[in-house]
Amino acid sequence: ERNALRNSSYRWKFPIPYILANSLDLNAKGVILQAFDVFRLKSCVDFKPYEGEQTYLKFEKLDGCWSYVGDLQSGQTVSIGERCDYKAIVEHELLHALGFYHEQSRMDRDDYVQIWWDEIIGGFAYAFDKYNDSFLDDLNTPYDYESVLHYGPYSFNINSNIPSITTKIPEFNEIIGQRLDFSRIDLLRLNRMYNCTSSLTFLDQCSFEYVSICGMVQSRQDGADWDHMLGKAGDEDHTLVGNCADRGYFMHLDTKTGHAGQSTLLESRIIYPRRKEKCLQFFYRLNGSPQDKLVIWVKKDDGTGNVRRMEKLHTITADGEHHWKLASIPFSVQAKFRYGFQGIRGDPAKSAGGIAIDDTSLTDTNCPTNIWHIRNFTSFFNSTSKGDYVVSPVFYSSEGYAFALQLYPHGRNSSPYMNYMGITFHLCSSPNDGLLEWPAGHRQVVLLVLDQDPDVIHRMSLSLSFTTDPNQLVNGRNDTLQWDKPSITGSFASFCNCYVSPGVGWNTFLTHRELHWKKFLKNDSLFIFADF
Incomplete structure (x- = not known):
């Protein structure tokens, strides 16, 4: 079961109604909800509890992990059986339900993989069928060894140490069958098939690779400035870790100069949220004086349409360590807002560096605890x-x-x-x-x-x-x-x-x-x- 069905009558309308049957293990129910959140973050696919609709997905604990392909218009089962309660496996089955077949079902699969028919368990050769272009649409994408819907090398094999499928490029033999998450091409196909132009819970991110710095704006009120800095040996950015010449930028406040108490604020563009709960994540490095501070703010709508009501979210103090750390800041806001990074110089005479931030992301999701x-x-x-x-x-x-x-x-x-x-x-x-x-x-x-x-x-x-x-x-x-x-x-x-x-x-x-x-x-x- 996979690439995309051509017949558009099998496409779902969102949100997709769902039922979590009592037969499911409690952990499986939680994992299914996790998978829903991944779809919302990475696509426009959404789900809602069943309220009597004609078409829906019913998740049950049956024999194995399986799903029908596409919307059958009459309600259908997705089986999350024993040992199927993994996020990537649920994603795999939901892609089937959304209308996708397995990667090795493509008409051109023999250019990329070798099927060893003699090593397949009797009665399961059908699982390796391929389908012609009149039935499946590859959505103008290349064969994807990394797809979460690709079989692993030992799928349905007779002998535990002899593969049933191998790749024509040997380096991918250990890649096929990955069950981490969607590949880039998985997402490209999903979003193309359902005409997704944006995701449901993704709001903003910036790696600071371009001088436009993702529409962020800087307050220059106190004589201190965030600099758009190119990484160098011993002072690399987080995005590229110094691996690309003339690339690898981050934002930096030099705390060796100026005077104590000077600060500058780097603000995001105005954000229009869809949900209340937010998670701001970013990588940071404070290797200046022990008195340096990085303060995270949110600037909210004051009720008149002006985004100017400030609220402090979190303060990070310097530790003198040179490695990048990860911050995860939860907050709640329902009206338009900005988030901001305030750098405060501590004691320039004792500073050996400064304050750096890189790879920011903002989502309409909960933060990890x-x-x-x-x-x-x-x-x-x-x-x-x-x-x-x-x-x-x-x-x-x-x-x-x-x-x-x-x-x-x-x-x-x-x-x-x-x-x-x-x-x-x-x-x-x-x-x-x-x-x-x-x-x-x-x-x-x-x-x-x-x-x-x-x-x-x-x-x-x-x-x-x-x-x-x-x-x-x-x-x-x-x-x-x-x-x-x-x-x-x-x-x-x-x-x-x-x-x-x-x-x-x-x-x-x-x-x-x-x-x-x-x-x-x-x-x-x-x-x-x-x-x-």
Whole structure:
């Protein structure tokens, strides 16, 4: 099932009504809603709860992961069965429902891949059928090895170590079948087929590569200026990391000059929101004096149509470190507004640099609750072996639960898998425990490894999740609930001066190939978003 159906009668009208059947696992329901949000961010495709419409999608837990292709005009099932509750798999099935067939179904697929018919399980050869141009439309796009709808090399194979499909360009054998997110061409086709001219929740972004700086405007009221600076060795931008000659700009306030207290404000163009909740993300670097500050503002409509009512959102103080960090600032606004970056000089006599910002993005979405920044990852990766791990800081959920993560660059000792990173989630004891509900069941753990592509639309971040079962027992302890208080289930840990529960997570979190394929390790930093 894939490229696009030519018959336009199979096109959906938005928003698409949906039903989440009671048969679905709780985690699957959460993952389906996550996938809806990705479609809204990257396209004009939208969804709404079912209200009696004739045509709709009903998500059920049946046998396997599958969907009909296109709108059948009578209501139809999407199966999210056992082990199908992954964001990219739900995206895959929804693309089928929207009218797309598998990538290797293209008429010209034999120019790009080899199908090994003798290695396919009996009765499944139909899964490798291709369709002629009168039935499918490639929407004037090239063959896409990176498509989220491409089969992997071992799909429906007889022998576990012999592929059923290989690529004519060998370098793509480990790429086909990726289940991170939509590829660029996936999105190009989706938006072409449905005539999407904009997305539903994307608002603004800027990598500062052009002198127009994305329509931002600068206040020059106090003798300080944001400079549009070209990166150089030892002072690279975040977008291109110094990899392109005469490119790689960012905004910079020199705090070595002038006097203490001088400031300048860089404001966005006027933004017209669609929803209330916002997430402003950007990369920043403060390597001047300890007194330097970066203050984030929102300027709102004052009720008369003028955008001039200022509200401070967040203040970042200098730390003297030279690497890029990620800020994620949530705020709420429903009328037109601007967001702004105020740089404040601290003590020029003690400054060795300044304040820098790059790769900003603004979306009509919720921000991640917690961000784990692992620096100098390559050195750590190269100096560790199977079973070694690094522990995150203690994070807190919005309800007040404390937790930490353990990342295993080469996998856990108990893992049979090679070339995978592993990760585990652990509840931690905290002063809040007496106020919280125990066991902490029916709560979703969502971990996302950030692809640091400057274009938020084209990021292919890895997202995995599971939902806590209040009846789950600690492995090997038939009298102890896994999600009870950590002081009951766990052991004392010096890193947090707290009790830490046994870990639950994934042995196959991210492959080493994927780690180095996309921009997960830009500037040798790994970012993991964690929500509970």
